[in-house]
Amino acid sequence: MSRLQVRHMQFDYDQPFEPVFLRGKPEASHYFTGFSIVLHHLEPYMIRSMKQAMPLVTDDALRDNMEQFCRQEAQHFQQHKRFNDAMASKGFPDLKSLEEENRLVYKHLSETKSLKFHLAYAETFESLASAAIVHEIKNGLVDDTEGFVGDIWRWHFCEELEHRALAYDVYQHLYGDTAYRTAVGFYARTHFIKLGLRFGNYLLRADEQRILKLYGGRWQQAVRIWQILRDQAGLIPAVLGTYKPGYSPHDIVITPKMEEMTRQYTEQAIRVR
Ligand SMILES: [Fe+2]
Numbered sequence: 001m002s003r004l005q006v007r008h009m010q011f012d013y014d015q016p017f018e019p020v021f022l023r024g025k026p027e028a029s030h031y032f033t034g035f036s037i038v039l040h041h042l043e044p045y046m047i048r049s050m051k052q053a054m055p056l057v058t059d060d061a062l063r064d065n066m067e068q069f070c071r072q073e074a075q076h077f078q079q080h081k082r083f084n085d086a087m088a089s090k091g092f093p094d095l096k097s098l099e100e101e102n103r104l105v106y107k108h109l110s111e112t113k114s115l116k117f118h119l120a121y122a123e124t125f126e127s128l129a130s131a132a133i134v135h136e137i138k139n140g141l142v143d144d145t146e147g148f149v150g151d152i153w154r155w156h157f158c159e160e161l162e163h164r165a166l167a168y169d170v171y172q173h174l175y176g177d178t179a180y181r182t183a184v185g186f187y188a189r190t191h192f193i194k195l196g197l198r199f200g201n202y203l204l205r206a207d208e209q210r211i212l213k214l215y216g217g218r219w220q221q222a223v224r225i226w227q228i229l230r231d232q233a234g235l236i237p238a239v240l241g242t243y244k245p246g247y248s249p250h251d252i253v254i255t256p257k258m259e260e261m262t263r264q265y266t267e268q269a270i271r272v273r
């Protein structure tokens with residue numbers, strides 16, 4: 001893996017923005033924001049795990065990329081925090097208490113589980129995120145967005161793809177125990193997906209009247225939810241692929257569209273290190 005690049009971005013949070021940032025897709029949009037709430041504390045959890053692992057790693061290039069990974073994730077969670085704060089002020093008063101609950105969930109994991117568990121959890125998250133991002137970019141699911149919020153996600157996607165194999169490489173370097181990684185994977189996947197869906201469901205409930213008024217009644221909503229399920233069903237083969245013998249995130253194919261997106265965000269960054 002070549003050296004990871006950390007792009008410092010400047011998004012204008014003073015700009016007015018629409019909480020439904022995926023145009024015409026209020027449910028998908030709020031589920032994305034549900035995961036933004038998770039990321040605010042999941043990413044610091046992975047940074048803590050990597051920092052704990054760093055002294056044990058004997059490969060200098062890998063350790064250097066672990067530092068870069070921590071810097072990238074630090075930029076990500078800080079932008080998600082700012083976005084979550086901006087969302088809270090848009091009529092979602094309980095968002096703050098959900099964030100606090102999420103913080104305690106990841107603090108508890110840090111304090112009660114082993115380093116091997118943390119790294120297997122991180123690898124599971126990173127591999128699912130990469131599979132999901134490849135799928136979303138290929139299908140253009142976050143192409144049609146309102147304002148700067150889409151840029152936060154697309155920039156984050158690029159860096160997630162860039163460091164897609166880092167957690168895997170660290171886990172392999174220190175443990176390489178596929179059976180344990182697979183077992184933790186079952187737990188971890190359910191753990192963060194359940195949190196994201198629960199937070200997304202809160203946003204949808206809080207925004208229910210506005211959604212019904214602006215985007216049509218229950219029938220239209222049912223059609224949109226069916227579309228989300230249909231779109232996300234395409235992810236199943238990629239997720240199952242992570243259980244295959246010989247699975248490696250190094251095998252993910254980076255398309256010209258992904259490379260172009262990354263080049264654009266490198267250009268837009270106010271600082272690259
Ligand atoms: Fe990230």
Ligand SMILES: [Fe+2]
Binds near residue numbers: 073126160163
């Ligand atoms: Fe990541």
